[in-house]
Amino acid sequence: MIKVEHLSKKFGNLVVLEDVNIEIREGEVISIIGPSGTGKSTLLRCINLLERPSGGSIFIDGVDILDSKTDVPKIRQKMNMVFQSFNLFAHLSVMDNLTIAPVKLLGKSKKEAEESAMKILTLVGLADKACNFPDELSGGQKQRVAIARCLAMEPEIILFDEPTSSLDPTMVSEVLSVIRRLAKDGMTMVIVTHEMDFARDLSNRVLYMDEGVIYEEGTAAQIFDNPLKEKTRAFINRIRSINYHINSPRYDPHTMSAEIEAFCEKQILPLKTRQNLLFIVEEILRIYIPHLYTTSLEMTLAYSEKKQSVELVFESGGEAMNPLDKNLLPDESAESPVWSMMQSIDYQRVNDKNRVTLILH
Ligand code: ADP
Numbered sequence: 001m002i003k004v005e006h007l008s009k010k011f012g013n014l015v016v017l018e019d020v021n022i023e024i025r026e027g028e029v030i031s032i033i034g035p036s037g038t039g040k041s042t043l044l045r046c047i048n049l050l051e052r053p054s055g056g057s058i059f060i061d062g063v064d065i066l067d068s069k070t071d072v073p074k075i076r077q078k079m080n081m082v083f084q085s086f087n088l089f090a091h092l093s094v095m096d097n098l099t100i101a102p103v104k105l106l107g108k109s110k111k112e113a114e115e116s117a118m119k120i121l122t123l124v125g126l127a128d129k130a131c132n133f134p135d136e137l138s139g140g141q142k143q144r145v146a147i148a149r150c151l152a153m154e155p156e157i158i159l160f161d162e163p164t165s166s167l168d169p170t171m172v173s174e175v176l177s178v179i180r181r182l183a184k185d186g187m188t189m190v191i192v193t194h195e196m197d198f199a200r201d202l203s204n205r206v207l208y209m210d211e212g213v214i215y216e217e218g219t220a221a222q223i224f225d226n227p228l229k230e231k232t233r234a235f236i237n238r239i240r241s242i243n244y245h246i247n248s249p250r251y252d253p254h255t256m257s258a259e260i261e262a263f264c265e266k267q268i269l270p271l272k273t274r275q276n277l278l279f280i281v282e283e284i285l286r287i288y289i290p291h292l293y294t295t296s297l298e299m300t301l302a303y304s305e306k307k308q309s310v311e312l313v314f315e316s317g318g319e320a321m322n323p324l325d326k327n328l329l330p331d332e333s334a335e336s337p338v339w340s341m342m343q344s345i346d347y348q349r350v351n352d353k354n355r356v357t358l359i360l361h
């Protein structure tokens with residue numbers, strides 16, 4: 001359906017896309033992941049001709065859309081894009097947002113356009129908002145309207161550019177649920193996203209982009225569980241973990257707790273796990289405080305979806321010794337309930353550091 005060959009894009013001297021090759025078949029759902037600034041948005045914008053590529057070709061149903069003889073508006077109608085920032089017309093009602101383009105560009109009558117708009121609004125769960133203005137809607141509702149507006153153009157393929165990145169965490173799932181529904185109905189979609197679990201269960205293929213190229217591609221299981229290349233592996237590990245550097249006994253425990261909570265929310269960890277984790281971190285850091293006068297501490301929190309477990313790694317400097325050795329702790333710490341919350345505690349001396357790895361129940 002879409003074939004991108006040797007696509008490149010420069011902004012002045014800045015090379016954003018180098019040699020991108022992709023083939024997308026009808027009905028496929030493709031996720032694109034990767035660090036920011038690597039050209040994911042630019043790639044979507046090139047495919048949709050919002051940006052003129054510097055080189056290469058893009059074929060849609062066999063037609064080269066970069067050929068000057070190609071009817072661009074007609075091609076663009078086959079594809080539609082949903083943006084991070086909704087881009088709704090603020091001065092138009094939801095209904096008018098949905099009907100303006102079909103009337104102007106598809107030549108539909110107003111009545112026809114409104115009938116089909118109502119059907120689409122029902123599909124995205126917003127039939128009762130037809131007369132409202134965008135300002136009167138929540139972020140999640142706005143994005144659902146943006147998707148509805150996109151569907152009103154009857155596209156054959158939809159490009160999503162981080163559709164949930166500007167939403168409150170509570171609103172992410174309502175938008176993802178609409179996209180899931182479209183996937184079920186067989187819509188061809190390319191989705192740039194940071195929602196890894198979503199990408200994992202929805203995508204036929206995952207493309208990992210880095211430095212302007214498709215660095216690795218494969219099934220969701222290949223990319224998330226067994227990436228072959230080093231950078232992909234580093235990216236996957238990084239998004240599944242948070243890292244904290246503490247170099248003083250007077251670190252800010254409130255910011256840390258807030259970040260841990262945000263992490264748990266993102267990984268959809270159960271409330272109990274979240275509470276245990278906060279308690280464990282607090283208790284363990286209390287033990288580390290005396291060490292923090294002479295050395296710094298690196299704390300890494302990671303969740304493994306595969307093992308369904310949370311891992312906490314503490315790395316500190318100083319002479320070789322296990323800072324969490326119960327025999328060396330004062331009674332009140334040695335008898336804390338915190339130890340029973342752990343499945344395993346492992347100490348290693350690595351690169352002149354004392355590394356303790358805790359795995360939670
Ligand atoms: P991503 O979506 O992966 O975060 P982008 O495609 O937005 O990355 O951007 C890739 C690079 O291209 C960035 O360095 C960005 O600053 C640059 N860039 C994007 N759009 C423009 C533009 N219109 N003019 C100049 N540079 C741009």
Ligand code: MG
Nearest residue numbers: 040041042162
């Ligand atoms: Mg982007």
